[in-house]
Amino acid sequence: MDFTISPRVEDFRARIARFVEDEILPVEADRANYDAHDNIAAGPLERLRQKARSEGLWCLQLKKETGGQELGRVGMAVCYEEMQRSIFGPVVFNSAAPDDGNMMVLEAAGTPEQKERWLAPIVAGQVRSSFAMTEPHPGGGSDPSMIGTTARRDGGGYVIDGQKWFITGAGDAQHFILVAKTSDDARKGLTAFLFDADQPGWSIRRRIPIMGPEEHGGHCELDFDGLEVGAENVLLNEGDGLKVTQMRLGVARLTHCMRWLGLSKKCVEIATEYAQRREGFGQKLIERESIRMMFGDLAMQIEMGRLLVMKAAWALDQGSFARKEVSMAKIHVANLLHRAADTAIQINGARGYSADTPLEWIYRYARQARLVDGADEVHKMVLERTLTAEGRDFWSWDVAQG
Incomplete structure (x- = not known):
């Protein structure tokens, strides 16, 4: 696969990054904007959603005829990762679970009448x-x-x-x-x-x-x-x-991974900022070899996750079901998210355990990642069955037609 992205995808990524920085993160920083369940409250959410719609940053995952931006799975991977720099990001752009997966399966499987009755109101943000x-x-x-x-x-x-x-x-x-x-x-x-x-x-x-x-x-x-x-x-x-379930969950598992990569990077960002200014015993945390090794390992694990997600996204765009690629991405990124949050809390110490940063929010959220849309063990069983069936072909390369 070619790892370059199109100028159009990069334009969406850059605009999403600016929107998250300027519009969403200030809302996330104010606890008055949270509801009783630690999510963004209805009022602030609707104001942000209106802005996102007005800037054309809405339903990137859907076809243009449905009301989306038709970015494809690779474009979604780039943009979903960027959205989740904020814990509130995906829902603002109408790209959060479970609406995200439901819209995609209704677009793919619904009749014209079903799309008008059941899909269009979700796309419009009128219902969940x-x-x-x-x-x-x-x-x-x-x-x-x-x-x-x-x-x-x-x-x-x-x-x-x-x-x-x-x-x-x-x-x-x-x-x-x-x-x-x-x-x-x-x-x-x-x-x-x-x-x-x-x-x-x-x-x-x-x-x-x-x-x-x-x-x-x-x-x-x-x-x-x-x-x-x-x-x-x-x-x-x-x-x-069963066919509907497979159509929905395959892509939905991968979109979870796209978003979790953004949260993992957010953990590194918070930890890095703190390590660069926090001093103890005559030196800054970032100068300590043990801390630098933590960051190096996380950087590698995140990049491995991005490669797994990108390969699966590319395979889906080529028309494959990408079952083994999605399972590998799901296992790795789910565990990575928990590890990134845990490491960032350790580096931040008591500050990380407090609600002064989103780290404790991410840590509590991260534990479900290894359960939702198939537990780790189920995906490992899927991989073992595929390995048994394919043998050495499990690792084969796709060959271009020339």
Whole structure:
């Protein structure tokens, strides 16, 4: 792959960098702008979103016809990393989970009518959305085949019963994508449905308290008791739920990594600034060999993550599913984020453990990275299966057609 980026992508990156520096970081620095769940409050967020829209920095991931900027996965990798210099960055540009992944899958899989009804309001920033798949034991988690929520045919539609949990953003979502079981077929037994928060037949049992700061709408436990969904609100076709899940999660896992790289770089930035001015025992922290080795190692680990993400993004742009590339990036970058936050806190000492910097926020947030969209162990199993199937070809190079 060619590691140069286009002038257009660089223009977006530079404008995003300026916007984050001038507009978002001052808001992040004032705790009065935070909500009760350690995210940006609704008022400051909407003001920033309006500015981002007016400057054309909105929905970079979508096609122009959908209301986006059509940057491709490589362009997204560059820009998402830049956005996440602020803990509030992605949501300002409408590039935060779960809306990010939901918009991309609706754009790819929705009918024109579904895009108008379900996608356009998310693109416009009028509503938020959620993806309801994960269930408590014995239901489906990393293994979608275990999903126990059922959807049975009833006249011209379906009736859905079951339970979901740890559903990100559900508390504030208006539009939902729900995966339910429609048959016992191992490959074609799941179906994806679209429903609105105002429909009867479902409820939020609780907003689950978690260790870290939360996305808007939290992580919720949902009950379904006779939710009726019309056949026109099936995404793709009955039995294509696994396909929808794979379409959504593959790219969504990688966009997480893009954003986490930005947070990792933010940790280095905060730690470097402190180490360059903090003195003790006759010298600045940055002059100590042990500290310099910490920074050198983080620099290398971040660059390794960027290369893994870029290769996966490039492969997706070439039309590949990039399963092994995405899994490798997900494992490495999730662990890197935790390591970067931990190292930066260690260098900052008590200051890093306090709320005077975003480091403690990032540290609490980072622990979930090794769990969301597939735990480390699941992705390592995927890699082992691929290695077993491909053998030495696992490491083969793509050859240009000439």
